[in-house]
Amino acid sequence: MSSECCSSAGAGSCCSGGSSSASSCPITYFEGMIGNCLEYATAAKKSGKPIVGIMCEYTPRELIMAAGALPVCLCGGSADTIPAAEESLPTNLCPLIKSTFGYHAANSNPFLAMADLIVGETTCDGKKKMYELMGMARKMHILELPHRQDCPEALAYWRAELVRLKDALNKRFNVNISDNCIRHAIEVMNRERSAKRKLAALMESDNPPITGLQLLGLKSIISGIPSDLEQYDRAIGMFSSMQGAAKKSVRVLLTGVPTVHGAERVVNIIETSGGLVVCTENCTGLKPVLDDVDTSGDPIDALARKYFGLHCSVMTPNARRRDTMASLVKQYRPQCIVDLVWQACLTYDVESYFIRDLAKELNLPYLRIETDYSPSDSARIKVRLQAMFETVRSRNQRC
Ligand code: SF4
Numbered sequence: 001m002s003s004e005c006c007s008s009a010g011a012g013s014c015c016s017g018g019s020s021s022a023s024s025c026p027i028t029y030f031e032g033m034i035g036n037c038l039e040y041a042t043a044a045k046k047s048g049k050p051i052v053g054i055m056c057e058y059t060p061r062e063l064i065m066a067a068g069a070l071p072v073c074l075c076g077g078s079a080d081t082i083p084a085a086e087e088s089l090p091t092n093l094c095p096l097i098k099s100t101f102g103y104h105a106a107n108s109n110p111f112l113a114m115a116d117l118i119v120g121e122t123t124c125d126g127k128k129k130m131y132e133l134m135g136m137a138r139k140m141h142i143l144e145l146p147h148r149q150d151c152p153e154a155l156a157y158w159r160a161e162l163v164r165l166k167d168a169l170n171k172r173f174n175v176n177i178s179d180n181c182i183r184h185a186i187e188v189m190n191r192e193r194s195a196k197r198k199l200a201a202l203m204e205s206d207n208p209p210i211t212g213l214q215l216l217g218l219k220s221i222i223s224g225i226p227s228d229l230e231q232y233d234r235a236i237g238m239f240s241s242m243q244g245a246a247k248k249s250v251r252v253l254l255t256g257v258p259t260v261h262g263a264e265r266v267v268n269i270i271e272t273s274g275g276l277v278v279c280t281e282n283c284t285g286l287k288p289v290l291d292d293v294d295t296s297g298d299p300i301d302a303l304a305r306k307y308f309g310l311h312c313s314v315m316t317p318n319a320r321r322r323d324t325m326a327s328l329v330k331q332y333r334p335q336c337i338v339d340l341v342w343q344a345c346l347t348y349d350v351e352s353y354f355i356r357d358l359a360k361e362l363n364l365p366y367l368r369i370e371t372d373y374s375p376s377d378s379a380r381i382k383v384r385l386q387a388m389f390e391t392v393r394s395r396n397q398r399c
């Protein structure tokens with residue numbers, strides 16, 4: 001029986017080892033991300049390390065890591081699992097929720113099969129109701145996320161929810177999470193967030209060395225894997241000194257819903273239609289890595305502040321999204337804004353009003369794309385993007 005949360009080696013533990021990949025190019029290395037993660041999680045599980053599935057950026061991975069467990073993102077990006085989900089869930093539901101649930105229904109996600117616990121959170125209605133169905137067959141812990149960021153009582157409530165999660169992890173895995181273990185996990189996650197910010201900053205260049213799709217590929221569904229961190233640093237070193245060929249691509253800021261692994265279709269269409277995604281303001285881009293967790297003071301306070309500050313559309317009001325986007329526009333100099341909304345995602349759909357308004361204020365062409373995981377509308381999306389890029393080019397010629 002172990003009460004020492006840092007006793008086993010691996011991601012986020014105090015004793016982390018580090019296997020180095022010999023892969024010469026980080027882009028190639030991350031193309032094998034799912035295989036690498038599966039190998040890593042299988043070895044971790046074999047050595048007695050628990051696996052915890054997560055499905056949202058509000059879940060503090062640090063607490064899971066501090067419990068000596070491995071946090072694995074279970075968000076589904078595949079259209080193939082949706083029919084299995086639609087046997088229980090309504091058809092008119094966000095594809096991200098259906099795809100994630102489809103993996104559960106079809107028992108086709110090895111990470112989900114390995115999970116000793118799944119942490120969900122009360123974000124959008126579709127997700128929280130889906131958790132009720134998933135919870136009938138799997139062990140779940142639900143974090144209740146308040147939706148008023150401008151309310152100190154809401155932050156205090158969220159902090160209490162993190163303490164409740166810590167207690168649940170202690171009980172489930174028979175550990176005793178100490179402040180030092182949390183601080184160590186915060187350091188690992190801050191290092192990862194810092195690397196991701198530096199990678200994103202490569203796109204500030206007039207001729208970025210990589211494409212937005214390549215940048216999106218530099219990710220892992222498990223945080224803190226030592227060889228991943230090495231590859232992030234390697235990519236920063238390699239690409240910082242490189243320039244892309246001078247291109248005529250239109251610089252795009254992509255905002256809206258997350259484009260999780262397997263659901264990168266729209267990014268691909270943008271970049272094969274004359275655009276270059278230079279900034280991604282969503283949960284698979286900059287949004288979760290903009291702020292680090294404060295390393296001074298009480299670590300639970302610091303985690304509560306950082307995670308409660310995330311500007312997801314489930315917050316009301318969500319003023320920080322607008323402010324963040326205005327500052328990202330200055331930093332990345334996009335020539336237009338693409339606002340991606342998954343079908344039936346009501347919160348991002350409604351917020352499109354504010355993003356359109358912001359684009360107008362910033363004098364940037366704006367395109368809202370509402371779609372799902374099916375490729376059936378790809379040709380139509382391409383035509384709409386090409387028309388917007390043409391507008392941008394003709395504007396530039398006039399200037
Ligand atoms: S968009 Fe919102 S609900 Fe979805 S992962 Fe991000 S924070 Fe969570």
Ligand code: SF4
Nearest residue numbers: 094096124257342345
């Ligand atoms: S994209 Fe929208 S509907 Fe789908 S899970 Fe995220 S917040 Fe919920």
